[in-house]
Amino acid sequence: MSADKTNYFDLVYQVVREIPKGRVTSYGAIANYLGLKSGARMVGYAMNAAHTQPDIPAQRVVNRQGLLTGKHHFGSPTRMQELLEADGVGVENDQVQDFEKIFWDPEKELGF
DNA sequence: ACCGTGACGAGAT
DNA sequence: CATCTCGCCACGG
Numbered sequence: 001m002s003a004d005k006t007n008y009f010d011l012v013y014q015v016v017r018e019i020p021k022g023r024v025t026s027y028g029a030i031a032n033y034l035g036l037k038s039g040a041r042m043v044g045y046a047m048n049a050a051h052t053q054p055d056i057p058a059q060r061v062v063n064r065q066g067l068l069t070g071k072h073h074f075g076s077p078t079r080m081q082e083l084l085e086a087d088g089v090g091v092e093n094d095q096v097q098d099f100e101k102i103f104w105d106p107e108k109e110l111g112f
Numbered sequence: 113a114c115c116g117t118g119a120c121g122a123g124a125t
Numbered sequence: 126c127a128t129c130t131c132g133c134c135a136c137g138g
Contacts, residue, residue: 046135063119
């Protein structure tokens with residue numbers, strides 16, 4: 001028992017894995033979906049450990065402004081942008097273009 | 113065991 | 126409109 005630590009980290013990973021290619025979401029959106037209304041920091045921190053997980057497209061997770069705040073955690077400061085562009089997401093000056101248009105809200109897309 | 117820090121966000125001043 | 130503070134949970138020193 002006690003196997004379920006209810007670590008929000010695992011929950012975050014589950015949501016991030018569901019982000020479709022060409023879409024992006026924000027830390028707050030995931031946090032809100034999980035019930036961590038103000039725990040957006042936790043989502044970002046989970047991403048920091050996401051590199052331990054194989055299928056975590058953390059590049060699709062940006063801050064509320066659409067800024068690539070975590071680009072420095074991809075090994076290379078341009079790695080995150082490269083990955084997003086590879087997904088068909090326009091990025092310029094560390095900011096996602098048409099962010100509101102490609103924004104993927106888990107509460108909305110997963111069927112709140 | 114205690115304190116500080118962290119890929120954020122929203123509200124208050 | 127810009128700046129500051131608090132809240133959230135987990136982990137490092």
